[in-house]
Amino acid sequence: MNVPFKLVKTETFEALQRAYQQLMASTKAATVFIKEIETGNLGATFQGESADSEGLREALLSMQLQLQKISEEEKERGWATHGMAMFAELLRSSSTSTAHFYQKIISTLVNYLEVNQGGLFLLDEQEGGSVTIELAACYAYNRQKHLKKQITPGEGLIGQCYLEKDTIYMTDIPQNYVNITSGLGTANPSCLVIVPLLLNKEVHGFLEIASFSTIKPHKVAFLERLGESIASTIANVKVNERTRRLLQDSQQQAEELRAQEEEMRQNMEELSATQENQNRLQRELIANEEELKKQLNALQEARAETEQVRQLEQERANKRIETQTKATEKLVAKFRQSEAALKAELQQLKEELNQLKAHNLQSA
Template sequence: MNFRIQTKLLVYILSTSLFIYILAFGYLGYNDHNLAINEAKHLTDTYSEKYANYIMMNLNGDMDVARTLVQSFTNYEWVYENNLQEQYYQILKTVLQNNPQFHNAALNFELSAINKNYKNPYGRLRYILYKANGIINERTDTLEILGDNVGSAYYDMKINPREDMSEPYMFSPSGTEEDLVLVSSLSIPIMKGEKYVGLLQFDVNLERFNEMINQLKPYPGSFGFLVSNKGRFVAIPEEKYLNKSIDSLSPEDNINFKIIENIQKGKSFSYTMIDSTKTRNYISFSPISIGKEDARWSLGTSVPLDIMIEKADKNLLFSAIVAIMGFLILTLVIWSISRGISRPLIFTSKIIEDLAKGKISLHQKMEITSNDEISDIRSSVNSLIDGLDNNLKFALQIGKGNLEFEFKPLSNEDLLGKALIDMRLSLKQADIEEIKRKEEDEKLNWATKGAARFAELMTQYTDNLEEFSYAIISNLVKYMDANQAGLFIINDSQKNNVTIDLAASYAYDRRKFLEKKINPGVGLVGRCINEAETIYMTDFPDDYLNITSGLGGAAPRSLILVPIIFNQQVFGVIEMASIHNLEEYQKSFVERIGESIASTISNVKINQQTARLLEESKIQSEELVAQEEEMRQNMEEMKATQEELEQKASDAKSILNAINSVALVAEFNMQGKLIDINKDFLILLDKSKEEMLGKFQGSFASVHDEETEEFRKFWNDLRKGKVKKTIQNIEVNGNDIWLSEAYTPIIDKNGVAYKVLNFSVDITTARIGE
């Protein structure tokens, strides 16, 4: 009987295992072979796409440089009216010096755009800068005054304005053949609204991409190549193919796989081809989009298919060897197991069958009468019965809620016993976690209420920094149950004498009117500002705080200094002393409040800076008017004062540029209609300049009416030369935006306001935080 059971185990298990092995390893081997090839192709596609993105980033970076310059050239009318054309040479020269990939630069303006008296629709002025022998040369040409050159590249851009990257061509900076380099012309039109007024062009060196292409080798024998929109090689390891058409090298592939057509459509595609050496190659193309018009180039990668298949074949052979060895090992294991379990299985099958049915009883324990294998099996079964009985009793006690019931697992390998113990620990841990959760909820609720309380405070003192500082610091002391605190703010109004001033202090339920100035880097306050990190101390002498903190009074048990930071800029320090040790959530709360304080201080300083710049602009404007009148009356003194006037005009322009960089700027006529607006304001409003011109002030406000008495009074005050400040809520695309605004009348030489400058700062983030 034992022999028959063992034989059946061997025959049935081995035959089934052999069948499964053949199916499984055959299927897995075939799939692994195909998967290896597909992964190799995917790796090739990934490499191609990665390098294509890098090249696209470089080309679009060149396009961004040109596009930025075009924005600066849109004020050409003012430049020509003030005879400042030389600035254009300086700008282009700086760009050529800072961008070695640019060989030449050409700036074209239609004569009708820069000369109001020129009425012909043709004729252009061209500024050219080109590099020769390391020197940047300048030249100005007047072209096509007798008529447009129909068929030229410039004429094509004129009638069809667009961003463009031309087909590559050979160019020599020195005019000699040995200096020939492959370049492409980058062109961006200069538009006045919908009207074409000029063109900016750069010749871009394409040879820099050869080094990138040479690094594109995902496999031995592979190489990359860069192809232009019309199929010309821009970069390829074999230089003899540079600037040649891919169609001339492999016309059949171009026809069969529509290479140039797919490049122009901006598609990612791949195919397998056989080259002249009868080698099968996998070719992968990744698109490169250049500029807003999406001029299409493509990066190709060629990999010998045999290299891909070689790895897949090795994997298949290795899988077959592993399968054979695994089956031999399985055969030995099954034979050993079948022999070891066949005999004890006969004597214990009934007991195990009962246990399998869930029948657990100590009466099932078997008597052990020998020391052979059967006795070991019976002993194990008896231990199993004892263990299951103990597990059953323990589970019943746990179900009754008795988590302290004594229980020991059968051994270190008793998974069921360990699971029961883990279940008890989990139940205990759940009770502990519930207590912790309640504590965390209380801390979170405390922090949330505090944040709301201080957010409300910060909206009440936006115009008075001193009262704002006292309100914040006094409420912080009370909310934190501290005994004293101070708010230090960096005073950088004098660039050569920066100090850290005590803006407000509060101690022992009273406001302290203290004056204290600390030099940068001195004491704990200076250290906190320099490190931009929180300082927390509990171990220091009783008189240490009186000496170094600047607060005075009795020595507390703990001291915390928190830098107030907004947009990575430190504005000051909160210094607070307490008789209690602070927990982490309390420290985090003070740091969070510090961020909000810094944001409010930043807005106050911006408003103050804007008002100061406006006042300086007004004073300088009045000085310029007086000096111009003086020049008109005394022409003999004009040469002596000309240099001073030019310097002041430059200062005024710098001030206006500074204001433009920190604020949103708009101009209104004295009827309240918009006559000019800067780019940042247009981006915020999501409108074009043409849509905004002529609109009344306040058109985007959530509530507005040009006919109200408030609107008339507002503009009557401006007409009288009064500066008006306001906070306005506007709605853009369904979103609320809050602006802090200043309206300053601009006065002519007769003292009459002829226009109004509006400077605004976006305070939406601070409002939302409130």
């Protein structure tokens, strides 16, 4: 059957017109879709539904997915960059209390990660080389959990992380390993991350993060990056604490030394005073000895003078006796009286001499 040329031409034109309209609709839908993407609406829906727009639809949806992925990655990078800057400021801040400082770190981290619970564990190196792991701070549901916990290397997941020095990421948490407490009671978390705080391949502590929801990989990567900064800060805090303790010990030793010096100075002053007193006593003793010598010399001189007087008197007496012997017997009675008087006088002189001796002895 022969088709009229006019009819064929009309159908072709109508088909071309419909194709053109569909193309224009697809182009319009693509334009609207692209404008939505340009304004930041990466979740926009492509309205083109014709068979001819399937290739364009797939290309635009693929572009949308790539842009969504890039946007999500950019958000994650921005989130991590902001977090690192925020924690850099926090770690630079000074605090007189290390407990308050560590609590601030873990509480800020829990809130920024939007998780349910977190703990900060630090290494405690004992004398002799033994190591224990202490829970320094813990935070959950905007409140502190005042817990005391001590772990040895190799004990539990924290101890295993100490030995392996690598991040532990778990979604199948052992029963009763850790519970999250809320107003609804206690329950096991759905996700647990333990990150070692490494600095130059040396472990300084651990971050233990527990959540009811899955912790995304970019947050785990953020924890690992942040761990090095926290480890550096903890190392500095330990050095500062050690320096502060050494300074306190040095100041205490200086105070003790000053006290000892003051005590020694007082002892030296007392010794000097004692020495001065001894010198004074020695001078007084020498003076007393000199005085005694003078008194002794005076006594000896007095004795010599007395002896001379006695000898003179004896000579006089002898002369009198000799003269009286030659006298007449008439004078015997008178001589005896004179002799008696002389003896009495000698006796008195002796008594005076004895008194003088006694007086000198008493003065000595």
